[in-house]
Amino acid sequence: MSDSNTAGARHDWPLYEVFVRGKRGLNHVHVGSLHAADDQMALHHARDLYTRRNEGVSIWVVRASAIAASSPDEKDPFFAPSGDKVYRHPTFYDIPESVPHM
Template identity: 65%
Template sequence: MSRAAEPNWPLWEVFVRARRGLAHIHAGSLHAPDEVMALRNARDLYTRRGEGISLWVVPAAAISASSPDERDAFFDPAADKVYRHPTFFELPEGVEHL
């Protein structure tokens, strides 16, 4: 069996930052035996034309995500907290920009 087809290599998610001041954006996934090889492979696959200045590789098994199907139930509790909205606070006199 070739090394490229190794079935036991973990899946890594790759995030690329295009330039300073921007957020890392999910670029794709790859299989690699460890984080060093994952970074090298991510560099070769996702920044061949100088698209990035920074890479993150994260084991896919370490990522937890909310379900889009449960969006309403998951995010609704935040709407009940009116103190989080700026309309709840009164600005002191003399404060122009807050």
């Protein structure tokens, strides 16, 4: 296969979003995007690209086409229903200092 055919094939690879959890982190954080032929390749490329300094302990790769997201244009109506449910917010509770990560 020639280089031009390989480049064309790479252009058709799906886009993946990459999330990394750092050694001191509790959550995975979005760090960027990449194209890969399959999930395994995406994991390997994500490791090589986004954890060069051994800062990660876990990587998630998700095909961008599988992500459903709310629209920033609709933020007010989309999030408005939670505003009238004050009991969902921990403002009425004292959290003891012995409870970590709150």
